[in-house]
Amino acid sequence: MSKRLADLQAGDHLEMPVLIEQMDVRKAKNGKQFLALTFADASGKIAGKYWQASDLDAKTFVAGQIVLLNGQCETYNNALQVKIDHLKLAPPNTYTLDQFVQHAPLTKQQLQDQMNELVLEITQPHWNRIVRYLINQHHEGFFEFPAAKKNHHDYTGGLAFHTLSIAKLANAVCDQYSQVNRALLIAGTILHDLGKTTELSGPVNTQYTVEGNLLGHLVIMDGEIVAACQQLKLDSNAEDVVLLRHMIIAHHGLLEYGSAKRPQLLEAEILHDLDELDATITMITKAQAKAQPGQFSERVFGLDNRRFYVPANLD
Amino acid sequence: MSKRLADLQAGDHLEMPVLIEQMDVRKAKNGKQFLALTFADASGKIAGKYWQASDLDAKTFVAGQIVLLNGQCETYNNALQVKIDHLKLAPPNTYTLDQFVQHAPLTKQQLQDQMNELVLEITQPHWNRIVRYLINQHHEGFFEFPAAKKNHHDYTGGLAFHTLSIAKLANAVCDQYSQVNRALLIAGTILHDLGKTTELSGPVNTQYTVEGNLLGHLVIMDGEIVAACQQLKLDSNAEDVVLLRHMIIAHHGLLEYGSAKRPQLLEAEILHDLDELDATITMITKAQAKAQPGQFSERVFGLDNRRFYVPANLD
Amino acid sequence: MSKRLADLQAGDHLEMPVLIEQMDVRKAKNGKQFLALTFADASGKIAGKYWQASDLDAKTFVAGQIVLLNGQCETYNNALQVKIDHLKLAPPNTYTLDQFVQHAPLTKQQLQDQMNELVLEITQPHWNRIVRYLINQHHEGFFEFPAAKKNHHDYTGGLAFHTLSIAKLANAVCDQYSQVNRALLIAGTILHDLGKTTELSGPVNTQYTVEGNLLGHLVIMDGEIVAACQQLKLDSNAEDVVLLRHMIIAHHGLLEYGSAKRPQLLEAEILHDLDELDATITMITKAQAKAQPGQFSERVFGLDNRRFYVPANLD
Amino acid sequence: MSKRLADLQAGDHLEMPVLIEQMDVRKAKNGKQFLALTFADASGKIAGKYWQASDLDAKTFVAGQIVLLNGQCETYNNALQVKIDHLKLAPPNTYTLDQFVQHAPLTKQQLQDQMNELVLEITQPHWNRIVRYLINQHHEGFFEFPAAKKNHHDYTGGLAFHTLSIAKLANAVCDQYSQVNRALLIAGTILHDLGKTTELSGPVNTQYTVEGNLLGHLVIMDGEIVAACQQLKLDSNAEDVVLLRHMIIAHHGLLEYGSAKRPQLLEAEILHDLDELDATITMITKAQAKAQPGQFSERVFGLDNRRFYVPANLD
């Protein structure tokens, strides 16, 4: 019973606490309602159907609940699913959400510590104040949200971890090319995706919010910088603030990818390039990890559906 | 001497007050500096060179000054230019800028009156307050700026005139399709290009500002709505404000044209379509006006370099 | 039993007259043939399978027939379908096709009356004669065909209704911009999609015809204008006829969308823009009508798969 | 004095009959008008300016006239031009246009003979009648017009020569692939560009006509097939005529290149491919002929601005 979801095979019996990651109420052929569920623990996921669900069940077994799952593992359409025997809520306070979700390679504390050090590199006072103000405003989300709904860094703490990875690359670039303004590049790096705490719904069962769909995290964060300036008595149209705002609204690079403007600062172009580099390396690594040596990975949607080869004999 | 610039022909002598619309300091073959000037009155423009210009001349005859121009009309590269004999500043207060620039078909007072009536159609109180607040903030520019640096409505008052033209089309659409929210469509129409008062430098010698280049009028106006909300104690993330912000940041339609998001509201799509329709009709009409019946116009840059036919026998 | 198809739920018994909208003969696993049917009434549609169909059945229950359907409603793949108990032809003359198909918001008579008034606005005599000649030629189809196989105005009378909607917008544009030639714009509007009566197979079970696939409704109508000119003793290469022909063959705007030429007349550009505007508003409205307040609609294929938001709190 | 234009060098005196290929009236710096002329003989072209031209001169020395040119050869902007000493009309009937224009490698008689033989291969009676009817209608133009305004086959008789070249390739394809319908392919080949006799103004000083710009030669020829059917009492919507019409309106291959439909017949696809193949070979050959062995040609506009290499050592 101490198995993890990632270890299950067809035929296994399972009885374990899991998180409900997603739940839809559907109608069966006979008109009766059932629940289509996705369960998760820190190792992986499994789907299952809960038949003949009452209205009370539909209100109880919602996304975000931790439940005790009892059932049988079987194969359906070449994927594992669980045939549910019993399902009940786990007793309150016996488990915490953290136990059931995948987390960044660093702990929340480590993420916060590294971010605090990073802020010290923003030597320009206005940018420093704005960045600290906005980190405080979104402190909880910044260190818990994923960096994306899927594709890359789609786990708890992914947003902060992705931000720190870019910052490390950014520091290496600043060391090599002295013409780059480190304070601007680091300030832009920290804020570039912070609007995702408003664009996305949260670390679990992540969805786009209405603001996310209608405005997007670039415009959201630009608006927040303007609002921060009003609180901090700074002029949001002064050159230094405009530079920082440009870092945010240009970081998707191409207009087709949602940049309101293409990068027109050296630092804005670099931020865009490093953002893509970190996401690219992460996506390829994730795809290769699932493939065998001597094989090509599955297609990577975010990289134009390319497949990547895992060498057979590379030491 | 009472001729207008539009009436001049090669060989004419001219002696008249004109506006310096553009001026560049350049070096001649012999190393001496001269001024390359563009003069304008309300009817048209003419170029000329002022040779052997002193440093004082270069500081005196700048864009925006009204001067008394004395010279000879000649042809150069198939275009008219003026061979300057004398050039001196017009006596202060003898002329006003208005006499020398092209103006919208409506007077400033008419533009303001029609805009005031239009605001009454915004029956939703939050949008109404935001719109009135921002018109007040940019009152001077709104009724003086052009709607674009070139292409369409590139004359004083063009911004307000273009806005009112779209609003008239918008009201016709609302009359025909009852499902359209008139308050939202009119509020979005009024604000959609208002950021141009920050994006562009002014009604004369119009250039893009640094904010204009790095942020663009969509993001600029979105930031101003956020700031207005702080002043008016409104929540800039409430649904009604988010809808209005979406109207602004989506109004260029395609991401490739600088929309941060594509239109996802019926009213946002209609605003975009009517904005294009008014600009298109204006550009075609302007090009056709310069061509003869039975001929094709010059190529229209803003319409994929198409040429438009002026029928020979159409009554 | 007086239920409409749109009101059915899983588990309902049904016994009612319906139209066979589509029928395919297929083979079952055991090699026996069955009929895959789509039934319709004016409110909606439902699918069903008729098992062990004889060759006679396959010739009897074809698209366009009205039948008495007796069966049970059930859910299959998240959609309702009917489990057929009995199926027989409705007695002749007990029903008319009109009872079972969705119709435009206006009656056929209203469509014809409004169209007759519209023709009066074509004050140029050649265009007026050509338009009247072609309306007469295609009188039946013009007021019965849909405007498209799907996407927008896909109901009986949709072609004429869509044409009249564009014409209303066109008149508003002519009122606002005096440079537009109303006679040309209205004549082009009436004929622009009339070729669809040849391109499509009819108001029910609408398919593309061979001419439709190989020539398209733009070229078809251009050919018919040439033929009309021969009957009316007009020169099909005279400027006025060429202008009208251009209105038709350019109305898809972009070459990629099947325009043989891009619009090169002010009126041709406006016709294209208003055609798109009416189709766009109709598609968005149709999609939003199926969604709940506070939700996004399903993706709209004809609008680049965008989803449209239905505001939660908009009055 | 027996020199050809192609042989002239800077410093040469010339005195010879030439054709005025193009003429523009322009204004000089001093306001006086002059004529900008392009002269041609069968070997090449040369430009020249005729200063201080009277209004009578401007009406006399128009495109299409044959004149006796007396002047001096000089270099201007790296190109030869003629400094005109005298210019007068050649005495009537002393020369014919044919002497001064470049002609296809075959004589008009040869072109006609080969075309007559080709028509015999159209064994389907309706297509045969339509093709013969339309060749008769445009007999003069078909054997005199160029195949294009520039790029390829831009000489007298080019249209018929290009048509015959494609037909030869088409027969080779039919010999190799028995599934191709030879009658349809040959009929389509003969008519595919015949609309150019209406689209273009003529064999000399070739311009696009208004019909050419607003309809294009594909739609023009489709309309003429419809008109021919009325004269020949054929049904223009019968399958065989629709196939022939499709050959014409689809022959540009891609919608972006002005096809109203993409090819949907084997023969339509082949016609498009062979049309491109002949034009491509002709453009490359023309560009390579101007380059030296071991060099790359100038860029070929019609082939995406590619340059083509002329091998140094290829026998």
Next chain:
Amino acid sequence: MSKRLADLQAGDHLEMPVLIEQMDVRKAKNGKQFLALTFADASGKIAGKYWQASDLDAKTFVAGQIVLLNGQCETYNNALQVKIDHLKLAPPNTYTLDQFVQHAPLTKQQLQDQMNELVLEITQPHWNRIVRYLINQHHEGFFEFPAAKKNHHDYTGGLAFHTLSIAKLANAVCDQYSQVNRALLIAGTILHDLGKTTELSGPVNTQYTVEGNLLGHLVIMDGEIVAACQQLKLDSNAEDVVLLRHMIIAHHGLLEYGSAKRPQLLEAEILHDLDELDATITMITKAQAKAQPGQFSERVFGLDNRRFYVPANLD
């Protein structure tokens, strides 16, 4: 029992030798493994599942084996499949692979003979030696491999057959256009796809190899020409060899289709055009062969998903 796969219908019993073209080991719902098989003979293919397969079965019934298949034909998802009763390996040496695979219209001997004659047309000695060297190196594959994994010429001998078809077209072009270098065009034609014997895995169960995926047949063949030059003591950077190498690496025409360079020789452009022409004719013919007169074919993936019409009344 003498039926071919192409003749089977639902309900037929079958007992016949077939080739295993493809085999995947999968898991059933109950966790037990089964084999998903595709069987083939020279007439066609059929799929089937072998339930409860032992590990030995999974190693025995692999792609490339000839087996005796005993089962029942049934319909599943509108396609035929076989319900397997018995399956066993055919006795060794009772059948040859050739009996079960589709072959080019010419025999291997005919292909070789025609290719030998073709090589004689390469009158340039270096190209002749290189071509003969490389044909020898890949002799077996050249006359057995398909020309593509699917789409066109996807049968044994397809590579050589496709090569010979292009060569016939090439000779017709050389006959018509004397400026074309026949030796270069034929040499390039023979080698252009020869790299596919390395890019693809073989004539049966054809897959892309790792070299195929990572280098592609253009680069592979270019490398082989370099290696051949080393063996033959030729300079791989001499002009004549560079021309031949360019023929290979440019033959896909557009960079987007994997050409390392766009064609910059007349012969390279022609090779590309004829390669496409032969593939296009073959794909259309294959699609039309499956459709009925008066119908459109299924969509052809390799031709932008176009459907092609099969005329109803064309003799």
Next chain:
Amino acid sequence: MSKRLADLQAGDHLEMPVLIEQMDVRKAKNGKQFLALTFADASGKIAGKYWQASDLDAKTFVAGQIVLLNGQCETYNNALQVKIDHLKLAPPNTYTLDQFVQHAPLTKQQLQDQMNELVLEITQPHWNRIVRYLINQHHEGFFEFPAAKKNHHDYTGGLAFHTLSIAKLANAVCDQYSQVNRALLIAGTILHDLGKTTELSGPVNTQYTVEGNLLGHLVIMDGEIVAACQQLKLDSNAEDVVLLRHMIIAHHGLLEYGSAKRPQLLEAEILHDLDELDATITMITKAQAKAQPGQFSERVFGLDNRRFYVPANLD
């Protein structure tokens, strides 16, 4: 007289040794030939015309020669040029080419030393041997050629300097992401542009060679790896060599940019990204260096014609 070209102003007299960087023989209006020259020293360039040049002059003053230039500085078309008084060859051996060309920030010795250290990081023996073999083959060019004809690193030693810059970034990426194979990434980095020593003509007056135009440096280097393998008795189709070859032929990323294959290895994708990053930073820095604080740079061709802002107040 000790002035550098970069310091000259209109009116200056100059008398100094310079390199002839480019020379064209042209014809003047009077038919006499003259030389259009570009002179260079290590600081910059200046153009000049040498009138009435004899045939001997045209053979003497060719690109690559060092000459003593005597003349007058003047302005022409807003650019400086030199009015040449005297021109004669510099005495042999009084100057070396190095004095007149711009060089990388590192000396040739430094470039070689750093490259030698870099090779040590290639711990895989086959790649190590191939890389050392090819560096030896192209030793002279590798440390003298520019990295591109223009755009970025267009100076002597630019190829090696650009290679080392990418390698530094590559090492930083390997330090941060342990999954990257450092030996493969470094080996690919060193070879990726080495083919430019064949693609380009040399460090001065750089042109594309015929091999460069027809094959490109990707295919050239791939061929050289194959040839190296033959010399080193390695199998060019073994997996490790194929991986290295893929690094080279995929490094332009997109097929449209001349990659024969898109990157399908983690290391190939990273090489492409870092290649672009270094080129991008270099191009932006070069453009910004020519602009004033508070201004936008000129448009950067290699970056989609973007202009980059130089902040006014950034410390």
